[in-house]
Amino acid sequence: MRRMRLKAALFALVFAAPTLLAQNQTIRIHADSVLDGTGKVLRNATVVVRGSKITSIETGNSTNATYNLGQLTILPGMIDVHAHIGWHFDRDGRYAARPGTPAQEILSSAENAYVTLLAGFTTIQSPGQSNDVELREAIARGVFPGPRLLTSIRQLNERSGTPDEIRQKVRQLKTDGADVVKIFASASIRDGGKQTMTDDQLQAACGEANAQGLRTMVHAHSPESIRASVNAGCQQIEHGVFATDDVLKLMADKGVYFDPNVGVVLQNYLKNRDKYNGIGNYNDEGFAYMEKGLAINAAMMKKAVATPNLKMVLGTDAVAGAHGHNADEIVERVRQGGQKPMDAIISATSLAAQSLRLDKTIGTLAEGYEADLIAVDGDPLTDITAVTRVAFVMKGGNVYKHVSPATTRANR
Numbered sequence: 001m002r003r004m005r006l007k008a009a010l011f012a013l014v015f016a017a018p019t020l021l022a023q024n025q026t027i028r029i030h031a032d033s034v035l036d037g038t039g040k041v042l043r044n045a046t047v048v049v050r051g052s053k054i055t056s057i058e059t060g061n062s063t064n065a066t067y068n069l070g071q072l073t074i075l076p077g078m079i080d081v082h083a084h085i086g087w088h089f090d091r092d093g094r095y096a097a098r099p100g101t102p103a104q105e106i107l108s109s110a111e112n113a114y115v116t117l118l119a120g121f122t123t124i125q126s127p128g129q130s131n132d133v134e135l136r137e138a139i140a141r142g143v144f145p146g147p148r149l150l151t152s153i154r155q156l157n158e159r160s161g162t163p164d165e166i167r168q169k170v171r172q173l174k175t176d177g178a179d180v181v182k183i184f185a186s187a188s189i190r191d192g193g194k195q196t197m198t199d200d201q202l203q204a205a206c207g208e209a210n211a212q213g214l215r216t217m218v219h220a221h222s223p224e225s226i227r228a229s230v231n232a233g234c235q236q237i238e239h240g241v242f243a244t245d246d247v248l249k250l251m252a253d254k255g256v257y258f259d260p261n262v263g264v265v266l267q268n269y270l271k272n273r274d275k276y277n278g279i280g281n282y283n284d285e286g287f288a289y290m291e292k293g294l295a296i297n298a299a300m301m302k303k304a305v306a307t308p309n310l311k312m313v314l315g316t317d318a319v320a321g322a323h324g325h326n327a328d329e330i331v332e333r334v335r336q337g338g339q340k341p342m343d344a345i346i347s348a349t350s351l352a353a354q355s356l357r358l359d360k361t362i363g364t365l366a367e368g369y370e371a372d373l374i375a376v377d378g379d380p381l382t383d384i385t386a387v388t389r390v391a392f393v394m395k396g397g398n399v400y401k402h403v404s405p406a407t408t409r410a411n412r
């Protein structure tokens, strides 16, 4: 039985491969249920794709579907706005804190990109390292499999200099092709999460980014660091473990995106403790902070979900050990914070696309959008864990995965 399933899965993958070359054929993907990413549910629907784009969505029975996915649920390819695609464990099994050879580094990023794509994430934003640029371009050429990649290339922090020097660094990031500016406004949770950059430094970073038309994402844990970042005109706050009702409301009022990370990152560190412990601030004290962080995160998440009009986007802060498990964040936001499954799905699709300023091209299933779509085993509106059982992945009209639902369950 297992053998049969494996054979079926292999057949599906081999069978799928020619579509990489069949860019101008029409592909019809049918399922009993389609979520469009903006909150709409279509029953008995067919997504019609030509080349890299969706040309229409039809409802009613389909007798000529290229892929009849039956009881699977189709949704837009998921988006993770915060995944450290280069982080990996070394050949000794330990976290690779120092760079290895360029070949080891880029191959690790490539492996992570591939498993992330197969987990249903067709776009990710990496808060950045320099070889992201080569990876981004290799994936964009359309042959090497991976999610669409956006990167900050580097980061700014309290050691980035005077406000003038910071403004110069932001301009250099733009010249170097950064998609976003990553800013550290506070210490790590392992060091207590207090504000580290001055208000002047934050205003220089986000002010210049705004002047250059660059987006910003800010690592901030303490309420002070969140408030200072929002007041400096920054667009997105990451983590926010110690966010209070006040700063959650401030973000909502100012239309600042919030990306809490409650389902993957700390759980992954604790699960892989032996692989990190003893490196930098991954020490007993740091792990004690992270253990406490689980409950603090859960309480914060409840408050965030209860904050009206807060634009919460899906990001995981995936590091070594977490790649391919990105969808656990969606499950945990629903489980811990009581977020409605549909809202959690929107946060990982159309709203995440909006935060990336890509909402006219990805994150929604509609005519004219990129054909980035996945199918999951089950109905995520009644069982959110369905988002972790990805049976079908198409990106830009190419099929990268097509396995039987039984395979998705066996692989969990």
Ligand SMILES: [Zn+2]
Binding pocket: 082, 084, 127, 317
């Ligand atoms: Zn991060």
